[in-house]
Amino acid sequence: MDVRTGLPVVGMVGAGQLARMTHQASIALGLSLRVLATSRDDAAALVAADVTVGDHRSYDTLLAFAEGCDVLTFDHEHVPGDLLSELVSSGVVVLPGPDALLHAQDKQVLRERLSALGFAVPRWSVVTTAQDVVGFADGTWPVVAKAVRGGYDGRGVWFLADAEQARELFDARQAAARVVTGAHLIVEERVPLVRELSAVIARSPYGQVATWPVVETVQRDGICVEVLAPAPGVGADTAIAAQHLAIRIAQAFDVVGVLAVELFDTGRELLVNELAMRPHNSGHWTIEGSRTSQFEQHLRAVLDYPLGATAPTAPAIAMANVLGGPDGATGIDGRLHHLLALDPGIKVHLYGKSSRPGRKIGHVTVAGTDVVALRDRATRAASFLSTGKELAE
Amino acid sequence: MDVRTGLPVVGMVGAGQLARMTHQASIALGLSLRVLATSRDDAAALVAADVTVGDHRSYDTLLAFAEGCDVLTFDHEHVPGDLLSELVSSGVVVLPGPDALLHAQDKQVLRERLSALGFAVPRWSVVTTAQDVVGFADGTWPVVAKAVRGGYDGRGVWFLADAEQARELFDARQAAARVVTGAHLIVEERVPLVRELSAVIARSPYGQVATWPVVETVQRDGICVEVLAPAPGVGADTAIAAQHLAIRIAQAFDVVGVLAVELFDTGRELLVNELAMRPHNSGHWTIEGSRTSQFEQHLRAVLDYPLGATAPTAPAIAMANVLGGPDGATGIDGRLHHLLALDPGIKVHLYGKSSRPGRKIGHVTVAGTDVVALRDRATRAASFLSTGKELAE
Numbered sequence: 178m179d180v181r182t183g184l185p186v187v188g189m190v191g192a193g194q195l196a197r198m199t200h201q202a203s204i205a206l207g208l209s210l211r212v213l214a215t216s217r218d219d220a221a222a223l224v225a226a227d228v229t230v231g232d233h234r235s236y237d238t239l240l241a242f243a244e245g246c247d248v249l250t251f252d253h254e255h256v257p258g259d260l261l262s263e264l265v266s267s268g269v270v271v272l273p274g275p276d277a278l279l280h281a282q283d284k285q286v287l288r289e290r291l292s293a294l295g296f297a298v299p300r301w302s303v304v305t306t307a308q309d310v311v312g313f314a315d316g317t318w319p320v321v322a323k324a325v326r327g328g329y330d331g332r333g334v335w336f337l338a339d340a341e342q343a344r345e346l347f348d349a350r351q352a353a354a355r356v357v358t359g360a361h362l363i364v365e366e367r368v369p370l371v372r373e374l375s376a377v378i379a380r381s382p383y384g385q386v387a388t389w390p391v392v393e394t395v396q397r398d399g400i401c402v403e404v405l406a407p408a409p410g411v412g413a414d415t416a417i418a419a420q421h422l423a424i425r426i427a428q429a430f431d432v433v434g435v436l437a438v439e440l441f442d443t444g445r446e447l448l449v450n451e452l453a454m455r456p457h458n459s460g461h462w463t464i465e466g467s468r469t470s471q472f473e474q475h476l477r478a479v480l481d482y483p484l485g486a487t488a489p490t491a492p493a494i495a496m497a498n499v500l501g502g503p504d505g506a507t508g509i510d511g512r513l514h515h516l517l518a519l520d521p522g523i524k525v526h527l528y529g530k531s532s533r534p535g536r537k538i539g540h541v542t543v544a545g546t547d548v549v550a551l552r553d554r555a556t557r558a559a560s561f562l563s564t565g566k567e568l569a570e
Numbered sequence: 571m572d573v574r575t576g577l578p579v580v581g582m583v584g585a586g587q588l589a590r591m592t593h594q595a596s597i598a599l600g601l602s603l604r605v606l607a608t609s610r611d612d613a614a615a616l617v618a619a620d621v622t623v624g625d626h627r628s629y630d631t632l633l634a635f636a637e638g639c640d641v642l643t644f645d646h647e648h649v650p651g652d653l654l655s656e657l658v659s660s661g662v663v664v665l666p667g668p669d670a671l672l673h674a675q676d677k678q679v680l681r682e683r684l685s686a687l688g689f690a691v692p693r694w695s696v697v698t699t700a701q702d703v704v705g706f707a708d709g710t711w712p713v714v715a716k717a718v719r720g721g722y723d724g725r726g727v728w729f730l731a732d733a734e735q736a737r738e739l740f741d742a743r744q745a746a747a748r749v750v751t752g753a754h755l756i757v758e759e760r761v762p763l764v765r766e767l768s769a770v771i772a773r774s775p776y777g778q779v780a781t782w783p784v785v786e787t788v789q790r791d792g793i794c795v796e797v798l799a800p801a802p803g804v805g806a807d808t809a810i811a812a813q814h815l816a817i818r819i820a821q822a823f824d825v826v827g828v829l830a831v832e833l834f835d836t837g838r839e840l841l842v843n844e845l846a847m848r849p850h851n852s853g854h855w856t857i858e859g860s861r862t863s864q865f866e867q868h869l870r871a872v873l874d875y876p877l878g879a880t881a882p883t884a885p886a887i888a889m890a891n892v893l894g895g896p897d898g899a900t901g902i903d904g905r906l907h908h909l910l911a912l913d914p915g916i917k918v919h920l921y922g923k924s925s926r927p928g929r930k931i932g933h934v935t936v937a938g939t940d941v942v943a944l945r946d947r948a949t950r951a952a953s954f955l956s957t958g959k960e961l962a963e
Binding site for chain 1: 858924
């Protein structure tokens with residue numbers, strides 16, 4: 178409880194763009210997000226009043242950070258589960274809880290639990306040698322190798338075209354001495370998919386659930402680059418099935434907060450790919466597109482407030498990520514200036530991050546009726562902010 | 571320019587709720603608002619990363635605060651104009667400029683200039699004695715006395731029912747030794763009005779103008795308590811006339827940023843009451859109700875960025891202010907919790923302010939189609955947050 182305001186204190190571990198946008202949402206609720214940053218220059222640390230710089234892998238740091246917080250929640254999945262369990266034992270309210278969060282931290286545990294519960298997942302296996310991969314592929318290439326822990330935005334994922342590439346991957350990991358406990362690999366069939374979908378919902382400790390329309394996510398080089406809401410060309414049956422699937426997973430794992438379920442749509446069935454238990458890139462469109470954004474909803478959920486209405490504010494929304502361009506952040510002010518003139522309806526979100534090529538430094542959202550036109554506008558705007566160049570017609 | 575982000579720095583003098591909500595909007599644009607607060611507990615100081623505590627009536631404080639800012643703008647009108655002119659002479663970019671801002675600071679100057687330019691205002695006169703008021707009234711009471719400078723939210727405004735009340739006012743001011751230069755009074759006819767309107771627009775240094783729909787403002791005890799957007803029962807001709815009037819005033823006074831023009835609608839004509847050159851209570855509904863909020867638009871305007879689209883996100887919006895109740899801020903968390911259950915579609919904005927009875931501590935907004943129903947929901951929600959009691963049906 179913040180004695181100055183009579184309102185609760187939410188502590189978020191991590192201070193990236195998700196914490197930055199959660200801080201924005203917290204302001205409306207009378208709060209001021211407390212963030213645990215790795216650096217003063219983290220996206221959320223640049224804009225929040227209550228910033229601690231410290232190591233999220235240190236129990237003492239986490240315990241000191243949690244002091245005075247009504248609830249501890251997350252911008253990322255990188256806090257070791259044993260530290261979280263210790264915090265819970267010490268009386269800290271951690272949401273989502275460590276037992277739930279494990280399913281977003283460990284790809285092997287996730288697949289084992291999902292399979293046991295009867296959810297469809299791609300065919301997969303644990304592998305410890307290149308020969309295991311060759312055996313799994315059984316002549317059908319490519320296959321996808323994934324680090325069980327720690328991967329994101331395309332890191333920790335390798336598409337293997339043949340046995341030779343499998344051997345190269347294992348040789349490289351051996352050389353880098355990365356074959357340590359918890360960092361082993363799984364291998365998965367490459368699913369022939371029609372599209373990737375994401376079902377984003379929120380769940381409170383009380384068990385209340387709120388859903389947003391299921392969206393299509395477009396990936397490039399393993400990074401989400403566009404989100405279309407609602408997912409075009411997806412029938413009501415499939416969309417509802419995806420939402421139900423997300424709700425059942427949230428209930429099965431006792432998730433509290435926002436849950437994003439990444440799905441492969443094969444045209445015949447929905448396979449679960451990954452989970453995230455925090456605001457997710459596939460829900461950024463809700464800032465403009467829904468009466469309650471995923472960031473406000475996550476706060477409401479972890480505070481056990483009743484969840485907000487998720488009615489759409491427009492028939493269709495397109496979101497595109499702004500990736501760091503070749504020139505880094507140099508000239509971003511001028512590019513922003515021009516973009517706002519090119520398209521006065523574009524909503525820009527910049528994260529204040531120094532730009533490395535390929536890094537997510539912002540996103541743009543545009544609302545309207547025709548998803549094809551919206552997608553074109555969003556893609557052009559994001560590309561212009563990245564490179565300063567207009568896309569050819 | 572913030573070297574960490576490559577984006578400009580906006581300094582806002584004042585750290586009340588307007589700065590708080592401007593900070594929220596600044597985050598999306600990649601910025602972090604720098605605020606000059608009177609206290610660490612000011613509404614914006616609780617949530618912003620870059621806070622200076624200091625006196626906005628001190629030239630040295632203002633100059634130091636402006637150092638490193640690309641532009642200086644305002645949460646209130648209380649900075650003396652001569653200090654602002656000195657800042658401009660020192661090379662600080664101040665927007666709106668002191669010559670424009672004077673019209674929002676001095677009611678006498680405003681009326682003189684509006685009359686000279688041919689804008690309709692209520693009949694008025696400068697008064698220095700109770701006898702002046704009696705002479706102005708000429709037997710027609712009540713009249714309205716106003717302090718030329720420094721009034722807001724009903725302060726500095728007196729409704730005088732007769733000569734006796736005029737004498738009491740002057741006696742009280744004499745006793746309080748408030749009859750000092752610049753704090754003298756004007757008196758105005760009490761206009762028989764159908765409704766009060768507000769035309770909120772934004773203007774950039776380049777001269778670009780953007781408008782929002784004209785709204786109705788409902789006052790109680792001199793404080794704005796509700797805003798209905800667009801103004802119900804106002805014909806298109808009147809609405810457009812109000813917008814044109816605001817644009818002509820912005821051009822005449824060279825206003826940069828958001829301009830709110832408060833208007834009396836007599837049913838026959840529109841009379842100008844007050845101006846504000848900053849985000850204004852009558853524009854809070856734009857956070858949810860418009861593709862570009864007044865807070866983002868103010869930032870875009872003072873940065874000379876192109877202005878954003880102001881398309882509505884719903885056919886009708888109602889906003890109600892949350893005023894501090896008899897119990898102060900005690901129990902606000904519980905009241906918020908209950909309110910969110912009572913009406914999941916309500917959007918709440920709490921300012922983190924300690925509650926004094928009658929003080930604006932937040933507002934609520936609700937979007938939909940039927941303005942009568944929306945107004946009822948907004949009023950009930952605001953009243954519940956104030957008092958913890960549900961209004962009778």
